[in-house]
Each structure stands twice: as C-alpha cells, then as structure tokens.
Amino acid sequence: MKTLHSMVLMLIILSVIKEALNDPFISKVSKGESATLYCNTSLPAGSQVQWTRRGVSGDKRVIVTRQEDGSIVKEIGDLQNRFQIDNRFSIRIERVDLGDLGTYECGGRETSLIVLLDPPSHTVSEGGSVTLHCGDSAVLAGAGSVRWKQVNGDTSHSILNKDPAGNIVKSVNDPDHRYELRPDSSLYIRKVKSADAGKYQCNGIHVADLKVLTGEWFVFVLLSIFTNI
Numbered sequence: 472m473k474t475l476h477s478m479v480l481m482l483i484i485l486s487v488i489k490e491a492l493n494d495p496f497i498s499k500v501s502k503g504e505s506a507t508l509y510c511n512t513s514l515p516a517g518s519q520v521q522w523t524r525r526g527v528s529g530d531k532r533v534i535v536t537r538q539e540d541g542s543i544v545k546e547i548g549d550l551q552n553r554f555q556i557d558n559r560f561s562i563r564i565e566r567v568d569l570g571d572l573g574t575y576e577c578g579g580r581e582t583s584l585i586v587l588l589d590p591p592s593h594t595v596s597e598g599g600s601v602t603l604h605c606g607d608s609a610v611l612a613g614a615g616s617v618r619w620k621q622v623n624g625d626t627s628h629s630i631l632n633k634d635p636a637g638n639i640v641k642s643v644n645d646p647d648h649r650y651e652l653r654p655d656s657s658l659y660i661r662k663v664k665s666a667d668a669g670k671y672q673c674n675g676i677h678v679a680d681l682k683v684l685t686g687e688w689f690v691f692v693l694l695s696i697f698t699n700i
C-alpha cells in the first residue's frame with residue numbers, strides 16, 4: 472500500500488515536471504527595460520544560430536544570425552543597436568518596446584517576451600458598463616487560454632476562463648449575465664457594482680484598474696461643492 476502511494480505521488484510529481492517543461496518559456500519585462508533570452512544551451516560552441524520572432528498575429532521573421540566565425544548579421548533594421556548576441560548565443564534586447572513582443576526561438580528553444588505596461592485605470596458609475604482589455608502581452612502569456620481574475624488586496628477570485636479549444640467557463644455566479652468575454656479577449660462588464668472595483672488580471676498580468684462611483688460618492692461630491700460655497 473505504501474509503495475502504491477509513493478508510486479502515485481511520483482507519477483503526479485513527474486507529470487507536474489513534464490507540464491513545466493512543455494510550457495514555453497516566458498520572460499516578462501517592463502517597457503524600457505532590457506531583456507536577455509536564452510538559446511538552446513545544448514548547441515555546441517561555435518554553431519551557427521538564428522534568432523527568430525513570431526508576433527502575436529503569427530508573422531515570423533528572422534531578427535539576427537550568428538555565423539560560425541562569430542560574426543553577427545542583423546536581419547532587421549537596428550539603428551540604435553538594441554539587439555546583441557553573446558557567445559552563449561543569448562540575445563539581449565535593450566530598451567524593450569511593445570514592438571518587441573512575441574515568441575523568440577533559437578536552436579529549437581522558444582521564449583515568449585511579454586512587455587508589461589502601466590495598466591489603464593477606468594472609472595465607471597454604478598450600473599454602467601465597461602470593457603477591460605486583455606492586451607497583446609497578456610494574450611501571448613495565455614498561450615491560447617484566457618483567464619480573467621479580479622484582485623482586491625490580498626484576495627483574488629477567478630471570473631471566467633477560456634481554454635484553447637474556445638470553451639468558456641464562468642467561475643462566478645452570474646445570473647444577470649454581467650460578464651462577457653469578447654472575441655479579442657476583452658472582458659465586458661455590465662450593470663457594474665461597487666464590489667467590482669479593484670485590479671483585474673488577464674492571464675496573470677495586471678491589465679486594468681477599475682474604480683466604481685457609487686450613489687453615496689455622488690452625494691459626497693455634491694455636499695463638498697455646497698460646503699465650499
């Protein structure tokens with residue numbers, strides 16, 4: 472019995488490790504910072520390597536090639552010299568911009584570069600509606616899935632998930648159909664309530680802040696205007 476338990480535990484651990492290995496590597500960088508992405512480390516020294524980038528729309532292009540003699544050929548315009556390859560074949564990108572977003576590949580190893588931006592803040596009156604954008608970075612991080620969460624301080628709760636096959640599962644009780652996932656992965660919320668205020672994550676990335684103006688808030692503003700007069 473004990474052996475069976477340890478075997479089951481072993482299988483679970485192995486499947487978790489396999490899952491982690493199957494996941495494409497992800498590198499998250501704030502706009503303006505630099506990023507280093509690693510090539511396949513099994514390649515012999517002095518190999519010819521090529522770095523390519525696949526954008527969110529699926530277009531793939533060669534960024535830079537390192538030839539066997541160590542010379543670097545840039546296949547894209549790089550006037551500001553932002554792209555460098557070191558002798559371990561890693562690519563370093565200086566001053567990362569939104570245009571650098573995509574899945575990079577070298578020697579068969581893929582890394583998705585996620586560019587983090589300051590999340591926009593939305594202010595909506597109670598009862599109104601709002602569209603929160605997932606954005607290209609978070610869409611890329613989802614690798615075909617979409618997961619929306621609301622975060623309030625230390626607690627977070629899942630709103631809805633979409634799997635790569637397109638099945639949408641709501642995790643919240645939503646009798647009024649207040650939540651809707653749009654084709655571009657945006658979250659549309661109607662009949663906004665004060666409890667909707669907070670931070671929103673799409674695929675684990677903080678993509679929006681929501682402030683909700685309640686009736687009491689409106690009275691408070693009116694009162695402060697009158698008391699000032």
Ligand SMILES: *[C@@H]1O[C@H](CO)[C@@H](O)[C@H](O)[C@H]1NC(C)=O
Pocket residue numbers: 511512513514578579580
């Ligand atoms: C890394 O390179 C080795 C040797 O060329 C190759 O066998 C392996 O498949 C490569 N890894 C990936 C993820 O492509």
